[in-house]
Amino acid sequence: MTKKAISHNFQSTTKDGSEFRTWFRGEHTNFNPTALQMVDEEAVETFVLKGWQPDTPYITPETQITAFGSCFAANISNWLSKRNFRVLTQGEEAKRAYVVSCGEGMVNSFVIRQQFEWAWENKVFSQVLWHGYKAEEYGYDPVAQAQTKELFDKTDVFILTFGLSEVWYDEPTGNVFWRTIPKDVYDPSRHKFRVASVEENRQNIDAIYQLIRKHRPDAKVIVTLSPIPLIATFRDNSCITSNSVSKASLRVAIDEVVRAHKAEGKLFYWPSYELVTDVFKMPYKSDRRHPHIPVLDYIMTRFEHSWCISSEQNPPPSLDEAWVKACAAAGLLPAQLDGIVSGKRPYRMRQLINGGERLDRDDKVHSGKIAMLKRLLFRWDAERKAGALQSDQ
Numbered sequence: 001m002t003k004k005a006i007s008h009n010f011q012s013t014t015k016d017g018s019e020f021r022t023w024f025r026g027e028h029t030n031f032n033p034t035a036l037q038m039v040d041e042e043a044v045e046t047f048v049l050k051g052w053q054p055d056t057p058y059i060t061p062e063t064q065i066t067a068f069g070s071c072f073a074a075n076i077s078n079w080l081s082k083r084n085f086r087v088l089t090q091g092e093e094a095k096r097a098y099v100v101s102c103g104e105g106m107v108n109s110f111v112i113r114q115q116f117e118w119a120w121e122n123k124v125f126s127q128v129l130w131h132g133y134k135a136e137e138y139g140y141d142p143v144a145q146a147q148t149k150e151l152f153d154k155t156d157v158f159i160l161t162f163g164l165s166e167v168w169y170d171e172p173t174g175n176v177f178w179r180t181i182p183k184d185v186y187d188p189s190r191h192k193f194r195v196a197s198v199e200e201n202r203q204n205i206d207a208i209y210q211l212i213r214k215h216r217p218d219a220k221v222i223v224t225l226s227p228i229p230l231i232a233t234f235r236d237n238s239c240i241t242s243n244s245v246s247k248a249s250l251r252v253a254i255d256e257v258v259r260a261h262k263a264e265g266k267l268f269y270w271p272s273y274e275l276v277t278d279v280f281k282m283p284y285k286s287d288r289r290h291p292h293i294p295v296l297d298y299i300m301t302r303f304e305h306s307w308c309i310s311s312e313q314n315p316p317p318s319l320d321e322a323w324v325k326a327c328a329a330a331g332l333l334p335a336q337l338d339g340i341v342s343g344k345r346p347y348r349m350r351q352l353i354n355g356g357e358r359l360d361r362d363d364k365v366h367s368g369k370i371a372m373l374k375r376l377l378f379r380w381d382a383e384r385k386a387g388a389l390q391s392d393q
Helices: 042-047 071-082 109-121 144-154 198-215 240-264 272-277 293-307 318-330 335-342 346-354 363-385
Strands: 065-069 157-162 166-170 191-195 220-225 268-272
Touching: 065 144, 065 363, 071 157, 071 166, 071 293, 109 144, 109 157, 109 198, 157 198, 157 346, 191 240, 191 268, 198 220, 198 240, 220 272, 240 346, 272 293, 293 318, 318 335, 318 363, 335 346, 346 363
Parallel strands: 065 157, 157 220, 220 268
Antiparallel strands: 166 191
16 A cells, blocks of 8 residues: 655745744844845844843953963964953963963863862862873973962953863863873773763853952953864764764853853853854865964954954954955855955956856845945945055056
């Protein structure tokens, strides 16, 4: 007997349909954007940054900043330092602190918590947990501890970047290592691997926040999730799927802690992870791990506009120019736009706009991208007329 195929009709909800008014949607309803809605740079504020920005920027050139954690933290430190903001972890006087000498290697929530407990609470662990990039032991050096404490004691804004949830630990004590274990001391009877749970990450992040509130009650804390994926997994399955779990565990933990303390006005989340993975089409270099430089530059330009009070002598970079260059690097716009925008070349921009090249398969999205480039060109023309921009002809 042949069974008759059943056809299922799936509801398509639109603002114009009667079903849109069927369900109560709560006080806040924020929709996922269409490709057309994401063409302009302003869309990032509406569809990504909404709910995550401070009421007003308050990082000034005098604000003392400490940024460490996964390797993405180095991008933040380098950008702010280059832009003449005061990043303490870039200072020569703090180079002995492990959050400086090995800061971007602190990729899990356990090790970041360990640094705060060691510096402020004098907690020393029962074994060597910390190793450098060449597997050298990092002991509980009192000089490094003193420099770390001094660094934390001065900090007005902590920027902490969490990277992954896969950890190696010592089974008898439960202590978690910075990385894996050096080969010459690895003991399979006690050195084990696991994936940290959401609850473990939540507890660590909450403990870090509470320590900062205890010792630096007025300091602000900005937490980010690194968009850099795992280079390899120690699980017996694909790295790509393990990376999803690793990031999801941290992202949920961060969200729970931020929601729990949001009313205090001291703890914030910066969505660098979502900016890389959800906004740009092909954000990574050929290694599929490190974002293209223009993508990183756009994220930090956005951060500066949201968080920093720049001086008149050192205004923040242009958002719309940084956006176009990032989109070009990520395959959302023609690659030649990087050079056109970097050199501010109106003539070449007109050539591209009028050349008939398709910028998207969708007609509306194509037209939206052309309109965006025309608006940038219009601004350049206005600057040229005002004498602020030379002609490229």
